Amino acid sequence: AQSVSQHNHHVILSEAASLELGCNYSYGGTVNLFWYVQYPGQHLQLLLKYFSGDPLVKGIKGFEAEFIKSKFSFNLRKPSVQWSDTAEYFCAVYTGTASKLTFGTGTRLQVTL
């Protein structure tokens, strides 16, 4: 069965620092990839998604992610984080083998002033 790994469980950054959150999946076929964000006390919202084409995708609020097929990775990046980026970030993958997404366990990002 496919799985999604987010190795960073808790990341603490100062404002203006650069961010990279790792996401690796285990499936060799075609995938749809997603990053969701969950602000404190809220539900999950889509940050960005990749289906095909340019492997560098841009999302909302200055986030981007790069799909590297050879590494089975879809890392999330932001050049300069803000305090308001404090949230939990989830990577998810759809492989077409089941009618559902597989989510990673999430990375909690804390941005300090």
Add this chain to the structure above:
Amino acid sequence: NAGVTQTPKFRILKIGQSMTLQCTQDMNHNYMYWYRQDPGMGLKLIYYSVGAGITDKGEVPNGYNVSRSTTEDFPLRLELAAPSQTSVYFCASWTGAYNEQFFGPGTRLTVL
């Protein structure tokens, strides 16, 4: 479009009580899901449905039941509440490949 709505927002249950968490979507999505989220544990899939009349178990179905009589509604039933069911429950809907899942605002349930 209201998207995915859930009721109630909060609920406290006593051990052994039962309740139904409501989920409705107005986007005509065929796929619907119930997840639970516990601190530091990510999302666990409880049940899902690929269309009216069709449901299937996810990773953690024990203690829960679902039904899907219409495209719009996907209620989650807790028959005998236990403290282990204290969690935040999210409902989501989806059209399938090449689209994202849409999440409801969640229900925070405490079982005492």
